[in-house]
Amino acid sequence: MAVVPTSPRAMVFIDGQNLFYAVKEAFGYVYPNYEPLCLAQKICKAQGWAQKEVHFYTGMPDEQDDGFWHHFWKSKLAQMGRMGIQIFSRPLRYRNQTVKLPDGAPYTFLVGQEKGVDIRIALDIVRMARENVYDVCLILSQDQDLTEAVDEIKHIAAKDNRWIKVACAFPFSPTTKNKRGIDKTDWIKIDRVTYDACLDHRDYRLKKS
Numbered sequence: 001m002a003v004v005p006t007s008p009r010a011m012v013f014i015d016g017q018n019l020f021y022a023v024k025e026a027f028g029y030v031y032p033n034y035e036p037l038c039l040a041q042k043i044c045k046a047q048g049w050a051q052k053e054v055h056f057y058t059g060m061p062d063e064q065d066d067g068f069w070h071h072f073w074k075s076k077l078a079q080m081g082r083m084g085i086q087i088f089s090r091p092l093r094y095r096n097q098t099v100k101l102p103d104g105a106p107y108t109f110l111v112g113q114e115k116g117v118d119i120r121i122a123l124d125i126v127r128m129a130r131e132n133v134y135d136v137c138l139i140l141s142q143d144q145d146l147t148e149a150v151d152e153i154k155h156i157a158a159k160d161n162r163w164i165k166v167a168c169a170f171p172f173s174p175t176t177k178n179k180r181g182i183d184k185t186d187w188i189k190i191d192r193v194t195y196d197a198c199l200d201h202r203d204y205r206l207k208k209s
Contacts, residue, residue: 010049011134015141016058026171038198122149
């Protein structure tokens, strides 16, 4: 039987857009105002884990497509980098989406979509499990596409007779609609008090940030 480490090493992986939409639903915030390093530290400390690196992933609009949010994410990611967070960003890809207005008329608009973020997270968490750089894989996302990567980590743990925990942390409140973490992981609910203790008070929506 695999031995549980005295102070499990935790590597943290954050899907920035998935986290934001969960925060918006649970707590009503209208832009990504979280401070990822603080969230990682608080969750790991509460679980008795030794928090190691924090990896952050997000899609980012091109400046020509959406200058406002391009500036926001460029500024926020730069600050994260100064704090030692490992960053992976990809340009958003755009496609036309058509909806019907109340009068029945069609309305077409551009929608930005992330491509490759969940794949990058999956590759990283499996690679680092193989390299034995963590005992705990903490994922801040509810993306069920990561379930197969979780299966692979469990296979690695069994093959190497290692203790590896995979946990999923997500915002939770009475207004939360998606109450499920990633399948086959331990679920950790982030309450409003914990989240609000980790607000990033720099407002990157301002040009002077």
